[in-house]
Amino acid sequence: MDKRIFKDKAYSILATMIKAMANPHRLEIVDLLGQGEKTVEEIANETSMSIANTSQHLQVLKAANLVEIRREGNFIHYKLAHEEIYISWQTLRELGLKHIAEMERLVKDFREKRNSLEALRMDELLTKMKSKNVVVLDVRPTSEYENGHIPGAVNIPIEDLATQLRKLPKNKEYVAYCRGPFCVFADDAVQLLIQKGFKAKRLEEGYPDWKIKFQTESIS
Amino acid sequence: MDKRIFKDKAYSILATMIKAMANPHRLEIVDLLGQGEKTVEEIANETSMSIANTSQHLQVLKAANLVEIRREGNFIHYKLAHEEIYISWQTLRELGLKHIAEMERLVKDFREKRNSLEALRMDELLTKMKSKNVVVLDVRPTSEYENGHIPGAVNIPIEDLATQLRKLPKNKEYVAYCRGPFCVFADDAVQLLIQKGFKAKRLEEGYPDWKIKFQTESIS
DNA sequence: TATCTATTCAATTATTTTATTGAATAGTTG
DNA sequence: CAACTATTCAATAAAATAATTGAATAGATA
CATH class of the missing domain: 3.40.250.10 (Rhodanese-like domain)
Incomplete structure (x- = not known):
């Protein structure tokens, strides 16, 4: 395989994953799921979003393998797929808290x-x-x-x-x-x-x- | 300030920063700048992009305060604004390498x-x-x-x-x-x-x- | 001052992302 | 099996992102 193609693919795969996080609502969901699994309705209530919109954002996170689901009757419980996902969020959060002046204010x-x-x-x-x-x-x-x-x-x-x-x-x-x-x-x-x-x-x-x-x- | 407004703003600020990273070309630039400062032309050559496109992506990174510039004659040298930015990239990179099957392949x-x-x-x-x-x-x-x-x-x-x-x-x-x-x-x-x-x-x-x-x- | 070089800017077009709405689905309960 | 609940899906429209092109700018050099 050509070197340029390899690099393009590698960075694209990662960018796709990071894009799944790069949204205020989805960051809030990831942050919330750090506390443990939650149903769609719980997530929607906590984040003040509509159920449908919450579900759409959860699909984005699921497609990126950042969250996993567990079905229990009518309820679907979402949780983070790995602890490293919370750690990545934590790292980004600290970067922002430390270096973005607007955030500090x-x-x-x-x-x-x-x-x-x-x-x-x-x-x-x-x-x-x-x-x-x-x-x-x-x-x-x-x-x-x-x-x-x-x-x-x-x-x-x-x-x-x-x-x-x-x-x-x-x-x-x-x-x-x-x-x-x-x-x-x-x-x-x-x-x-x-x-x-x-x-x-x-x-x-x-x-x-x-x-x-x-x-x-x-x-x- | 209302709690919801506070949260919306906080997560939005961070999402804006993360969005600046959430692009394959910009990830490659961040990765490259981990080696030290580079001029626009050097970055364009290393990443196989046009000068104009490279410049645009650098503007995005600069607007997010992820990179800083140093002027030297006609040349503008770009570097990462903080070491923590590389560390964040590293954390995300390892997350992808460890958990995305496509990446492993x-x-x-x-x-x-x-x-x-x-x-x-x-x-x-x-x-x-x-x-x-x-x-x-x-x-x-x-x-x-x-x-x-x-x-x-x-x-x-x-x-x-x-x-x-x-x-x-x-x-x-x-x-x-x-x-x-x-x-x-x-x-x-x-x-x-x-x-x-x-x-x-x-x-x-x-x-x-x-x-x-x-x-x-x-x-x- | 005219020319050259590195970089940025502006305009355009194509693509992707996002929120909203209402309908559809899967599973439970009476 | 009809009614209900939690969630997803599909369609739409508005907004944001991205690559390309060529012009504009800032500084160096002749």
């Missing part, structure tokens, strides 16, 4: 309004966790928490947090985490906690990042 | 014809290099070698290899490397070396991968 503006700008990185949280005075809050839906979480974290889904607040001691430091840097549950949690007089910060990253970094598959 | 077919299918990974080469009986050949152009290379590697650009062959001892093992997995210089080198009775394999990865993995900035 966007996140800063959003978090400043919620007092969640001063976020902890994973290493800092790990250090803090040894000091015993910190409570790690997983504010994702319980199903996602059960699917894996940071060891020692307490699950209070964001919609239950307001009612659960009075059970929480005020002499602790709280660190809230959720799905990832673009997940707003942790920002909402920090806003609420600080408003009520608690000391709280968010974790910059989400559970999938923790899992990849420490590979402590704690489903306990 | 393509590489296998191409290398089988050149006896270069049995490639060494970087760790294996590192081990072999300690045994002293191996010669590491950098078959890239000399300018790229001078810009950084594997410590101890000998530079014989692929077009000089045929004439330099008789100076090489036959009792050594040869490992040829070049720009990356899709660079064919190393495959050509292995084909030639084996044809002439040498023991030779290619390194799977290229110099940028070595540099990132070991960060031994040897420009000596």
